[in-house]
Amino acid sequence: MEMEKEEKKVNTLAGRQAEARDEGGARREGATEEPQERMEDWFREEVSDFEEGEVVRGRIVQVRGGEVLVDVGYKSEGTIALEEFQRSGTIPKVGDEIEVYLEAKEDNEGLIVLSKDRADKIKVWDTVSHAYEKGTPVEGRVVEVVKGGLAVDVGVRAFLPGSQVDLRPVKNLSALVGQTIRAKVIKLNRRRGNVVLSRRSMLEEEREDRRRHTLSVLHEGMSLTGTVKNITDYGAFVDLGGIDGLLHVTDMSWGRIGHPSEIFQVGDQIEVVVLHFDRETSRVSLGYKQKSLDPWESVDARFPVGSKVSGRVVSLTNYGAFVELEPGVEGLVHVSEMSWTRRVRHPSKLVNVGDQVEVMVLDVNKATKRISLGMKQVEPDPWATIEERYTPGMRVQGKVRNLTDFGAFVELEPGVDGLLHISDMSWTRNIGHPSELLKKGQPIETLILNVDREAKRISLGLKQIQPDPWELVAERYPVGSRVTGKIVRLTDFGAFVELEPGVDGLLHISQMSDRPINRPEDIVNVGDELTLMVIRVDPSERRIGLSLKELAAAIEREAVKEYKGRQRRRHRGGDESYDDEEEE
Numbered sequence: 268m269e270m271e272k273e274e275k276k277v278n279t280l281a282g283r284q285a286e287a288r289d290e291g292g293a294r295r296e297g298a299t300e301e302p303q304e305r306m307e308d309w310f311r312e313e314v315s316d317f318e319e320g321e322v323v324r325g326r327i328v329q330v331r332g333g334e335v336l337v338d339v340g341y342k343s344e345g346t347i348a349l350e351e352f353q354r355s356g357t358i359p360k361v362g363d364e365i366e367v368y369l370e371a372k373e374d375n376e377g378l379i380v381l382s383k384d385r386a387d388k389i390k391v392w393d394t395v396s397h398a399y400e401k402g403t404p405v406e407g408r409v410v411e412v413v414k415g416g417l418a419v420d421v422g423v424r425a426f427l428p429g430s431q432v433d434l435r436p437v438k439n440l441s442a443l444v445g446q447t448i449r450a451k452v453i454k455l456n457r458r459r460g461n462v463v464l465s466r467r468s469m470l471e472e473e474r475e476d477r478r479r480h481t482l483s484v485l486h487e488g489m490s491l492t493g494t495v496k497n498i499t500d501y502g503a504f505v506d507l508g509g510i511d512g513l514l515h516v517t518d519m520s521w522g523r524i525g526h527p528s529e530i531f532q533v534g535d536q537i538e539v540v541v542l543h544f545d546r547e548t549s550r551v552s553l554g555y556k557q558k559s560l561d562p563w564e565s566v567d568a569r570f571p572v573g574s575k576v577s578g579r580v581v582s583l584t585n586y587g588a589f590v591e592l593e594p595g596v597e598g599l600v601h602v603s604e605m606s607w608t609r610r611v612r613h614p615s616k617l618v619n620v621g622d623q624v625e626v627m628v629l630d631v632n633k634a635t636k637r638i639s640l641g642m643k644q645v646e647p648d649p650w651a652t653i654e655e656r657y658t659p660g661m662r663v664q665g666k667v668r669n670l671t672d673f674g675a676f677v678e679l680e681p682g683v684d685g686l687l688h689i690s691d692m693s694w695t696r697n698i699g700h701p702s703e704l705l706k707k708g709q710p711i712e713t714l715i716l717n718v719d720r721e722a723k724r725i726s727l728g729l730k731q732i733q734p735d736p737w738e739l740v741a742e743r744y745p746v747g748s749r750v751t752g753k754i755v756r757l758t759d760f761g762a763f764v765e766l767e768p769g770v771d772g773l774l775h776i777s778q779m780s781d782r783p784i785n786r787p788e789d790i791v792n793v794g795d796e797l798t799l800m801v802i803r804v805d806p807s808e809r810r811i812g813l814s815l816k817e818l819a820a821a822i823e824r825e826a827v828k829e830y831k832g833r834q835r836r837r838h839r840g841g842d843e844s845y846d847d848e849e850e851e
Contacts, residue, residue, distance in 0.1 A: 322386050327363045335359045337367055337381055345369075345381035366390060391422030392457055399452040404469050407450070409443045417443060419450070425462035434470050478509025482549070485510075487541050490558070495535040503527045505539060505553055512551035514539060519555045521562050521595025523581050530555075562595040567631045570596070570638065575645060580622045588614040590626055590640055598638030600626060605641075607648045608682040608723065617642075649682050650723050656680075657725060661715045662732065667705050675701045677713060677727055685725035687713055694730045694737060694769055694809075704729075736769045737806045744772075744801050744811060749818065754795045762787050764799065764813055772811035774799060779815050790815070 325339035334346045347367065352359045359365075368385035398405045407421035416428040417440055427450060429440060437443070454463035485491075485507070493505035493512065502515040516527050524530065531537065543552040570576060570592060578590035578598070587601040602611045611617060618624060627644040630637075657663065657679070665677035665685065674688040692704055705711065713727040744750060744766065752764035752772065761775040774797075779790045791797065800821060803812030 322366050322368050322389050324364060325367050325381070327359050327361050327365065330359050330361060337365070339367065339369070339379070339381070341379055345379040347381050388423065395421060395423065395425075395452055395462060396455065396457060399455045402451065404449045404451050405464070406447060407464075408447050409445060411444060412440045416440070419448065419464055421462065421464070423460065423462060425452075425464050427464040427466060431465040431467045434467060434474070474509045476509070481508040481510050482546070485541060485544055485551070487544050489541050490538055491541070492536060492538050493553075495531050495533050495537060498527050498531065498533060500526065503531050505537065507551065510549060510551065512539070512541070512553040514553040514555055518542065518553065518557065521556050521559070522593075523591065523597065556595075562593060563633055563636050566596055566638070567633060569593075570598075570628050570631060572628050572631060574628050575625060576628065577623060577625055578640075580618050580620050580624060583614050583618070583620060585613060588618050590624060592638070596638070598626070598628070598640040600624075600640045600642050604629070604639075604643055606682065607643045607646070607650055608684060646682075649680070650720055653683070653720050653723075653725070654718055657715050657718050659715050659717055662712060663715060663727075664710065664712055665727075667707055667709045667711055670701045670705065670707055672700065675705050677711060679725070683725070685713070685715075685727040687711075687727040687729055691716070691726075691728040691730055694733070694735050696769065696771075736767070737809050740770060740806050740811065741804050744770075744804060746801055746804055748801050749798055750801060750813070751796065751798050752813075754791050754793050754797065757787050757791075757793060759787075762791050764797065766811070770811070772799070772801070772813040774813045774815065778802070778813065778817065781816055781819075 323339050325337040325345075327335055328338045328344060329336035330349070333349045335349055335352065336344050336346055338344045345367070349359070366386045367381040368389060369379060369381060395405060397403075405421045407419040407425060409417050409427075410420050410424075411418045413426070416426060416430075417432065419425045419427050427448075429437065431450075431453075432440065432443070448466055449469060450464035450466040451469045452462060453465045453468065454461070456462075491507060493507040495503050496506045496511060497504040500516075502513055502519075504511045505514050514527075516524055519527060519530055537555065538558065539553040539555055540557045541551060542554045542557065544550075576592055578592045580588050581591045581597065582589040587599050588605075589597050589599055591597050600614070602614055605611045605614065605617050609616075624642060625645045626640040626642055628638060629641050629644070630639040632638070663679055663685075665679045667675050668678040668684060669676045672689075674686055674692075676684045677687055678684050687701075689698055689701055692698055692701065696703075698704060711729070712732065713729050714731045715725065716728045716731065717724075717726040719725075750766055750772070752766045754762050754774075755765045755771065756763040759776075761773055761779075763771045764774050765771050774787075774791070776784055776787055779787065784790060797815065798818065799813040799815060800818035801811060802814045802817050803810070805811075
């Protein structure tokens with residue numbers, strides 16, 4: 268029975284080999300015949316060193332239908348399902364040598380049982396195990412996000428914890444799905460099929476390698492390319508290859524920078540210059556602007572004194588405005604150089620940040636990197652010929668531009684203001700604030716009182732347009748005369764009485780009554796019309812003293828006098844001429 272069985276194996280093998288020759292296998296018509304396989308050779312192969320569960324090398328001898336016939340040098344060939352090749356993405360070809368897994372030395376038909384899938388997996392596990400033992404990285408493709416990290420296909424399914432994905436925490440793990448990465452095997456259990464990876468440890472080693480290399484070649488003055496790693500208010504940290512350098516904001520540009528983000532973004536590749544390197548602390552100071560020449564080296568040639576240039580206002584201070592003439596070159600327009608006519612207290616009254624202005628170069632100091640500029644010098648000085656346009660005694664039209672406690676500034680022409688002092692607003696009224704008479708923007712006619720070209724001042728008068736009513740006050744209101752007026756204002760010491768427009772008199776509290784008075788309101792009120800007696804006139808001081816008390820006394824004297832006169836006339840028979848002589 269055993270002999271029959273072995274003969275059946277031989278016949279089956281011979282039949283398959285004949286089929287292979289007929290279907291374009293190893294033999295073709297006219298080819299030299301191979302030696303006949305002998306029975307004793309077959310028995311020697313049977314006792315070869317092949318063992319089940321091993322990975323052996325074989326050669327593809329035939330591809331047909333859904334299977335691939337492989338010769339591994341055993342007494343019989345083995346077959347592998349074609350789909351195993353398709354799953355691995357390979358196309359089997361006759362003559363290709365491959366590694367296969369020997370599952371069994373024979374099946375029901377007496378053929379050996381082979382598997383490419385299991386061979387590939389064993390090969391992968393061997394590679395992963397070798398990488399684990401040697402500490403070398405493996406390559407794999409991220410297939411999905413799982414709890415706590417990522418699943419990575421490295422030939423077998425491996426786990427990459429989220430904390431081991433990168434040097435810094437990764438917020439969006441799903442962005443890595445589909446990417447091919449390299450990582451180190453940090454844990455391995457082949458029996459359970461568990462593989463744990465760490466990309467972070469590999470990156471740390473690579474960074475340390477780059478750091479050692481960078482430190483070995485780094486020196487002051489060298490130029491190198493780095494990656495912007497982080498941006499702060501005071502600068503940017505640049506990864507030079509395992510070591511970070513600080514690019515301070517002052518070394519980014521020759522021009523003015525508000526924030527480093529105006530020039531750089533995280534991830535930018537930039538070329539920098541090493542300004543300083545401390546090997547003990549590994550601190551590196553970098554420069555970016557130093558790649559180009561300092562614009563101040565030839566600033567006097569580009570901006571000679573007396574030249575007119577255009578610039579942009581980049582900053583305002585209490586004492587002036589900084590104007591950028593070109594990137595890295597700024598000049599100062601002092602407030603005293605902004606206007607020929609206006610006294611500028613703050614530059615914001617004339618310019619704003621971002622304004623384009625025309626200026627003249629007044630001075631250049633390369634050593635201190637300072638340029639003095641002037642705005643007013645671009646325009647002709649209107650005060651140079653001011654005396655030709657405005658002379659004392661001239662009436663001029665203007666517009667109230669501004670009100671202050673001491674007066675009003677009146678614009679006579681663009682850039683030329685005159686001061687109307689509060690004391691020159693009215694002949695008669697005691698004005699507390701200019702707003703009692705004037706409003707901002709109000710058209711007004713004034714009289715030129717004085718022109719000072721050197722001091723750039725023009726004095727104006729409003730009251731001088733009208734005659735001074737006080738010049739005739741002494742004639743119109745002699746002492747002892749009786750006047751009628753209206754109370755217009757009360758004070759602690761008395762009441763002001765308007766006698767006519769522009770002429771007020773003072774009714775002192777002591778002149779209100781014979782009896783003591785605590786407050787003027789006890790006797791008079793605003794709006795009362797009274798008849799008073801003039802007791803004092805001082806045109807130079809513009810004062811008129813009025814009295815109720817003296818008027819009452821005069822009226823009383825007159826009544827007494829009239830009464831006595833009537834009595835005398837009654838006793839003397841009505842001789843009025845006699846009465847008159849007696850009165851005199």
